[in-house]
Amino acid sequence: MKTTKNKSITSQQLKALHATFHRIGMDDDARHGCIYEFTSGRTASSRELTMHEARQLLERLNPPDEKTRAMQLAEAKSVFRDIYRLSFMIPQLNQGFTSDSEDEYRMNVAKLNMWARKYSKARKDVTAMKLWELQDTKKQLEAWMRREEKKQKNETI
Structure with missing residues (x-):
C-alpha cells in the first residue's frame, strides 16, 4: 500500500505553494516563518516538506469559497455513498448485512x-x-x- 506521508513534495506542489505565497503577498521571511510554524519547527524550507504536508498547507492557504465548498461536500457525499455501496459487495466488510434501519446503517458505517x-x-475514519x-x-x-471477483472466478473453474 502506497503512502504519501513521507514522500517528498512534488515539483507541482512546490510551484503551487510558491505561487500561493506570492499571491497572498508573503515575502521570503514570512514564507519561511509560515513553513516553520506549520511543521512545528521541523523545517523552514518548502523543499523539505512532505507531499502530505504540502497538500495540507495548500488546503489551508487556499480555502475554497462557499460555492466550491458546497460542490465538494456534494461530491464527498456521493463518493461516500459509493464506498458504502461497495462495502456490501466485499465479504470482509458488510456483505450479507442489511441497512434496513438506522442502527444497522450506523453499525455498517462503524465497520467501514x-x-x-x-x-x-x-x-482514518471514512466519515472524517x-x-x-x-x-x-x-x-x-x-x-x-x-480481486475478490477474480478469486471467486478462479475458485469456480
Missing part, C-alpha cells in the same frame, strides 16, 4: 470506519476523510472488489 483506520491510505481521501479509498475498494 474500523477498516479504513487500519487499511486505507488515509488511516476529505474528498481526495474518499476518492482514493473508493479506488482502493474497487481494486479489492475486482
Whole structure:
C-alpha cells in the first residue's frame, strides 16, 4: 500500500505553494516563518516538506469559497455513498448485512470506519476523510472488489 506521508513534495506542489505565497503577498521571511510554524519547527524550507504536508498547507492557504465548498461536500457525499455501496459487495466488510434501519446503517458505517483506520491510505475514519481521501479509498475498494471477483472466478473453474 502506497503512502504519501513521507514522500517528498512534488515539483507541482512546490510551484503551487510558491505561487500561493506570492499571491497572498508573503515575502521570503514570512514564507519561511509560515513553513516553520506549520511543521512545528521541523523545517523552514518548502523543499523539505512532505507531499502530505504540502497538500495540507495548500488546503489551508487556499480555502475554497462557499460555492466550491458546497460542490465538494456534494461530491464527498456521493463518493461516500459509493464506498458504502461497495462495502456490501466485499465479504470482509458488510456483505450479507442489511441497512434496513438506522442502527444497522450506523453499525455498517462503524465497520467501514474500523477498516479504513487500519487499511486505507488515509488511516482514518471514512466519515472524517476529505474528498481526495474518499476518492482514493473508493479506488482502493474497487481494486479489492475486482480481486475478490477474480478469486471467486478462479475458485469456480
